[in-house]
Amino acid sequence: MLITIDNLLTLDELAATRDLLARSRWGSGLATAGTQAALAKNNQQLTEDAEHLPTLRHLVLNALNRNPLFFAATLPLKILPPFFNRYADQTNTYDWHIDNAMRLAPHPPGTYVRADISATLFLSDPENYDGGELTIEDTFGSHPIKLAAGSLVIYPSSSLHAVTPVTRGERLACFMFIQSMVRDPGQRRLLYDMDMALLALRNDIGETDPVIRLTGTYHNLLRRWAEN
Ligand SMILES: O=C(O)CCC(=O)C(=O)O
Ligand SMILES: [Fe+2]
Structure with missing residues (x-):
């Protein structure tokens, strides 16, 4: 099930998010990639020690938690703290992959979040970059997704997906993994x-x-x- 939620963030929240990201330094996207994903992943990501990461995470989690459609569609049990990525330099891309099933949670130590549902929150205006479609495959075919800034797409973590190369401008996004109360x-x-x-x-x-x-x-x- 592929569902989009328009305007997850308010305009003020979107502006605040972009402002914090503009004042952040980007690291390699390889930091959270497994060995197979590392072959497919060529993008940038906020590092875990990034100064504004706690504020950014709080902002996004707050927006998710107040949204009834997000609740109905995901029935969230655990949400891994969201990550932020950037595709630019006319080359960044993320080739076909399936997200890892189990992700180590920051707390309590030694516990895991099972990724049932993956989500991307688009943060750049689509007219400001070329490419960067999140393409998701399901039994009905391949679906290219490029949403307005502030809007979210959720899809099963079990689906094959890719982000096409960003050939102009920059694509900022927040991506996350959710364990649902209902696994199936x-x-x-x-x-x-x-x-x-x-x-x-x-x-x-x-x-x-x-x-x-x-x-x-x-x-x-x-x-x-x-x-x-
Ligand atoms: O940038 C995106 O929209 C998706 C990123 C992704 O698939 C991942 O990090 O596993
Ligand atoms: Fe992914």
Whole structure:
């Protein structure tokens, strides 16, 4: 399931994010790449000791946590602290890869986040760079994604994806990995569809007895499938 969320960041948050990134130094994207990803990855990334990284992470996590669509689509259990990347120099790119399944969490020490869902938050205006499409493959084909600054795409971490070379300008983004309460993408999809249909029904006809019963069924399915 590939879902976009427009305007995850407010204009003020987007401006603050860009300002902090403009005052940051970029390191090699290879810092968080495994051996296979290292062959595909040619971009830049904020290093873990970057001065503004805690503020940037706080800003993005705050925007995710207040967004009901993000919650409904991901059912987040754990979110790895977001990373920030940059593609520029007319060459940066990220070739086809699948994200690692398990990522070491900063705390508690020795624990892992299972990447069920990957997400990219676009931070540059699309007209200011060429290329840089995040291309995601699923059973329905290949989907090139290039969103307005401040908008987010989420997709299953199990999908093959790539970022095409940025041949003009710079592409700034924040990328993240989420462990869902519901591990299975098919079950997650059913819950999301049901949640959205219930939302529409509630708006159309209000909290009628069948709507209350169906909402109960949503929660009972979640109770059956959720893990923590
Ligand atoms: O830059 C992006 O949009 C995606 C980055 C990515 O796929 C990764 O870091 O694993
Ligand atoms: Fe990736």
